[in-house]
Amino acid sequence: MQLCTLLPLKELVSVFVLLSDKQRFCPSCYEDDTRAGRDCYGRLLWNIEAVKACPLHRLQLVNRSKTKRSPISNERDGAPSHEGEANRRLTESAGHMSASDYEVESSRLIAELLDDAVVFSDAGYSASAQSAFLTHAIDVLFHGRSAYFAAHLGVSKSQMHGWAKGRVRMSLPRLSLTAYCCCAIADILLGNRVMLSLRPAPHCQRRRLIKRGGRGAWRSKDDLCAELDTLIRSSGARNATEAAQSVGLSLKYLRKNFPDQHPFLVGHGREVFASLRSQATETFDQIYLSEHNALCEEGVYPSRRRVVERMQGKVRIGRRQEVQSAQRKAHAQTGVKIAPPSCGRMAARPSSGRQEKRV
Numbered sequence: 086m087q088l089c090t091l092l093p094l095k096e097l098v099s100v101f102v103l104l105s106d107k108q109r110f111c112p113s114c115y116e117d118d119t120r121a122g123r124d125c126y127g128r129l130l131w132n133i134e135a136v137k138a139c140p141l142h143r144l145q146l147v148n149r150s151k152t153k154r155s156p157i158s159n160e161r162d163g164a165p166s167h168e169g170e171a172n173r174r175l176t177e178s179a180g181h182m183s184a185s186d187y188e189v190e191s192s193r194l195i196a197e198l199l200d201d202a203v204v205f206s207d208a209g210y211s212a213s214a215q216s217a218f219l220t221h222a223i224d225v226l227f228h229g230r231s232a233y234f235a236a237h238l239g240v241s242k243s244q245m246h247g248w249a250k251g252r253v254r255m256s257l258p259r260l261s262l263t264a265y266c267c268c269a270i271a272d273i274l275l276g277n278r279v280m281l282s283l284r285p286a287p288h289c290q291r292r293r294l295i296k297r298g299g300r301g302a303w304r305s306k307d308d309l310c311a312e313l314d315t316l317i318r319s320s321g322a323r324n325a326t327e328a329a330q331s332v333g334l335s336l337k338y339l340r341k342n343f344p345d346q347h348p349f350l351v352g353h354g355r356e357v358f359a360s361l362r363s364q365a366t367e368t369f370d371q372i373y374l375s376e377h378n379a380l381c382e383e384g385v386y387p388s389r390r391r392v393v394e395r396m397q398g399k400v401r402i403g404r405r406q407e408v409q410s411a412q413r414k415a416h417a418q419t420g421v422k423i424a425p426p427s428c429g430r431m432a433a434r435p436s437s438g439r440q441e442k443r444v
Contacts, residue, residue: 087438091133094199097205098198102135102257103133105136110146111131111144112147112347113141113144129199130195130199136191136195138188138192143184178329187288188305191264197271218268219249220249227426237286240257260274264288265284300339301334313346317346323353325340362376372396374414377392387421388424389409
C-alpha cells in the first residue's frame with residue numbers, strides 16, 4: 086500500500102471484479118483526517134470491489150454520490166482545498182454502520198495482500214501453486230472431498246474443480262473468502278502448505294450444494310421400493326423430490342435405482358403443478374373480471390391499467406401475457422370493445438358498451 090498503486094496485483098490476482106465502479110469512503114477515516122488537520126483523502130483499499138468495510142474502524146464503507154468534482158486547490162498557505170471541504174461536509178451527513186466480522190476480516194486480508202504484493206511482485210501467478218494449496222486444504226480439512234470444500238465456501242463443485250486443477254484463476258473475492266476460512270491470501274498464491282484451521286463459513290454464503298440428508302441408501306432396495314409404492318398409493322408425495330426426502334434418498338439415487346417409481350413421480354409432479362397453475366389462472370381471471378365489471382358500473386372505461394391498479398393487494402399480479410389473457414376474456418364476456426392503441430390524444434373516450442344518456 087506504500088506505493089499507492091494496484092500494479093503489484095497485476096500478476097497475482099485476476100482483474101475480474103477487482104476495481105469498484107463506485108466511490109466509497111469510511112466516515113471515521115475522514116474524521117481522523119479532520120482532527121489531524123489534513124485534507125480528507127481516499128484510501129487505496131477503498132477502490133477494491135471485494136473490500137466492504139474499514140478494517141481499522143470496523144465500519145461499512147459508504148457509497149459516495151456521483152457529483153462533479155471541484156478543482157483541487159494548489160495553494161500552499163495552509164488553507165484547505167475545495168475537495169477537502171466537500172469531503173468534510175460529506176462526513177457530517179454520512180452514517181456509521183457497523184460491519185460484520187467477515188467484512189472486516191476479509192478487508193484486513195486484502196490489505197495485507199497489498200503490502201505483501203510488493204515483496205512477491207516477481208513471483209507472479211502460478212496455477213500449480215494454487216492447485217498445490219487447494220489440494221492440501223482439501224486433503225487436510227475435508228478428507229480429500231473437494232465437493233465438501235465447495236459447499237463450505239458456497240461455490241459450485243465445477244468451480245472448485247477448476248481451481249484445484251489450475252484451469253480457472255481465482256478472483257480476489259474468492260481468494261479472500263477462501264483465506265477467511267483457513268489461511269492468508271499469500272499462502273494460496275504461493276502454494277504454501279501451512280497449518281490450517283477451518284473457520285465457519287460466513288452467513289452471507291449459501292451452503293446449498295451438498296445436502297447431507299437421511300441414510301436411506303443404507304437400507305435394502307426391497308424395503309425402499311415397498312416404501313415408495315406406499316407413498317405413491319397414499320399420495321404422500323406430490324413429486325419425486327418430496328418422495329426422495331421422505332424416504333431419505335438423494336434424487337440422483339432415486340432416479341438411478343428405481344426406474345419404475347421415478348418416472349411415475351415425475352409425471353405426477355407435472356400434473357400437480359399444471360393443476361395448481363390452472364387454478365391460479367382461473368382465480369386471477371375471476372378477480373380481473375370482477376374489477377372490470379366494477380369499473381363498468383361506475384361508468385369508467387375498464388382499461389387494463391385501471392383494472393390492475395384495483396387488483397393490487399388482492400392477488401399476485403402475474404406476467405404481462407397473463408394480464409393480457411385475462412383482459413381479453415373479460416372484454417369478450419362483457420362485450421366491451423378494447424380501445425385501439427393511439428399515438429396521440431384520443432378524440433373521444435371509448436364506449437363502455439352502454440348507451441350514453443343525453444341531457
